[in-house]
Amino acid sequence: MKSFPRTVLGGALSVILSVQLASAADANASANQLTPIGAELAGNADGSIPAWSGGLSKAPAGWSPGHGNPYAAEKPLYTVDANNLSQYQALLPEGQAAMIKTYPGYRLDVYPTHRSCGIPAQVAERTAQYAGTAKIGSDGWRLEQAVGAAVPFPKPTSGIEAMWNYKLRYMAKGRRAQISLLVREGDGALSEFKQWAYEYYPYNNPAVENPQGADNTEAKLLYNVLSPSSRAGEMYLVHASLDKPQDSWIYFPGQRRVRRAPSFAYDNPIAGTDSLYFVDQINMFTGALDRYDFKLIGKQEMLVPYNSYKLVDKSNKYEDLMGQDYLNRDAQRYEKHRVWVVEATVKAGKRHSFAKRKFYFDEDSWNLLHVDMYDAKGNLWRVQEGSIWADPQIQACTGFEYVSYDLIARRYIADNFTQEGEVLDLTAGLEGRVDDKMFNPNELRRRGER
Template sequence: MSKNLLIKAAFVLCGVAIGSSAAMADTVADLGAKLTPIGAERAGNADGTIPAWEGGITTPPAGFTLGSDYVDPFAADKKLFSIDGSNAAQYKDKLTAGQLAMIARYKDYRMDVYPTRRSCAYPQRLYDKTKEDVGVARLDPATNDLVAAVPGGVPFPLPKTGAEVMWNHRTAFDSFGRSVSGTTAVVDKSGGFVPLKWDEARLSSYYNPANTTFDALKNIQLKYFTLYTAPARVAGEMYLVHETLNGERNAWLYSPGLRRVRRAPTLSYDNPVSGYEGLAASDQLYMYNGRLDRYEWKLVGKKELYIPYNNYEFANSRHKVAEITQPHFPNPDLGRYELHRVWVVEANLKPGIRHLLPRRIFYVDEDSWRIVATDIYDGQNKLWRYQEETTLNVYDLPACFGFGQAVYDFQAERYILDLVFNDDKRPDFHAETSGAADEKMFDVGELRKRGTR
């Protein structure tokens, strides 16, 4: 690939305002009609490569057992084509700058493209609450903190600003209570890694049916608890986080070396993450997390993009993490890309404000409001990192869940594969009823007790 192709990729955003002006004219009456109940375009595209949304997957397919691997409802799909260095120019308008950089840098990198399946679906209660949120949800104009909303719904199904789209991502539904055990692989140039193992439980106050008003949330969006179990250098380290809606997050750390609990104010923004070896900032976890106050957020518009989607094979426990990882990028044989519409949001650091990542371009799936890809630029406005996450429908809820997050660092020529569960028990998306997550688990006193056991 030529340098000109990469230069063109950097400016492809100039032509992405597909349907953005029309979207801003939509009203609450369009939700569930012209639009899906959470604000995506219900219709397919003009050439038929993106189908209409017909409700998504709302019930588990035959053969699924709770607690086991998710059965692939699209296992019979045949690959349409692959995108690699031989044909990337043909598809450049539907690729991110990061994807084009991966193709240009690694001759064996490829993206296998399958038929587009708009599988995302959510509980009816979320659809109802989303309608109630129109005209109610509101951001602080100075900080972009959420200061009003109807809990349990997408706050901005008809977004008018980039910050509103980012809040839809921040509040994207993937259960009320969740318990997962997973692996993070910080992969070196040879493809080797030392598994970082962890257990995590969380409760979403925002999606707790008992919280029917914004005041009932008491400024808490969600709470989560993380325990590192391997390797030995971090085993026993624990974090407790209370994620707020309008203010700094509250976080505590238990250090087994010190045998005490202390506040962890650095678990945010561009501060390093334990075990990530400097390859990702704290707010890159889950594609983006935390406050929006350090950036100016521009809603660029919509575009069609090839993104990882419905990757049931990638998530299957028969593929161990050591099989998935390889030098430079995960095994492309296990990847599935589809053409979907995404919102494009550009974040530029505010003047006089510090952050390691001064410019980012986020691509947000219209059907799930999840960030699925991010181009990340350095202080010289050169592409530095690329971040990508895949999704599948966890149809026992139902919801679209993001996992398999990859962060590529083009300067270090290394990557992180995070949020993978292949070597561990299957995620529990009903932790509030199974007993794997309850309110007392997220109390600071309970963290102290766990640390002294």
């Protein structure tokens, strides 16, 4: 068993840190109300959402990522489907209601709620210490003065602040996995694009004291295509920044050349997905925030995917998970949680195929659990659903696998699926298997020529 970082185990430290989150003027009012990163400490009025008590801080016996489920013995409390949709529709994003109405048999199995997302002690302490330090630039979207390993805006007052909380959520310094992008074709065939994925998050490093300490970089992503054979050896490198659109490069093995890829951003389609999937849908949302205005709607109780251990389990096979119209419902788990809701609309003078997006963020981790996407006429176009599960090795929750449904094309994709991959490693950045040296164009060329 790996040694785990220090953890926030209970309410006492939570209360102390929640007081520190506030200024001197409102510290007393905030005591006992917030977790270290700004979620409500208490449960809800009817008890269906419990109080936060530190999260899943210790791995169950025999558990490792992709193996084991701490809640395997639980049964659904109820199911939401076409027969009772009106009873629960107020708890659903519009996209989930649309899926139930569109596809016969689509359902949500709702289980007991577990607030399993922990917070590393260092992240809790730094969030308290530096609360009020981060600023939004004069252009309305760039991030300034934020420090590493801390939630920049534990008490967000705007949509853009909530977006940055998501983009800088704690996921440890890096991870690596063999992932698959899966597309169920119209004739029933299953297409698989298998890759090595390496992800590096310089802002999860507590040594970073300002944006310059991380070269103004939010994340670095490297994808090495393994299959199909026609694309094996292709590599994609992305640098997501705090203050400008992302930089991207592609390595083509036939040419043995690395080229800049300015089109690998925003709403440009990803190759091989029949335009079902845009670049900025990677990891639920990636890239610059400059094309939208973001409005903070507030916090709501919703039924959302949570504790997705059944989905990520390596006993699953892709053929069984990928139904013709939607993901196997038996593999999905939903719980009632509080989520932050942000509405994004395209700025005047800017363009994007999605004229509006609606984001739903988990209050306990800032992971993105659901996105509804609308066309220029205001029609719901795509529905993106994330996942979330606690990893005691990093003392935090991760969102990894996700699906995107296109209600117009009546098709969908799944990405970041690791069930049939050999490796799912979320501690790679902490233990040196992923580091900053891997994420530069010269490394693409070196890897390609090996």
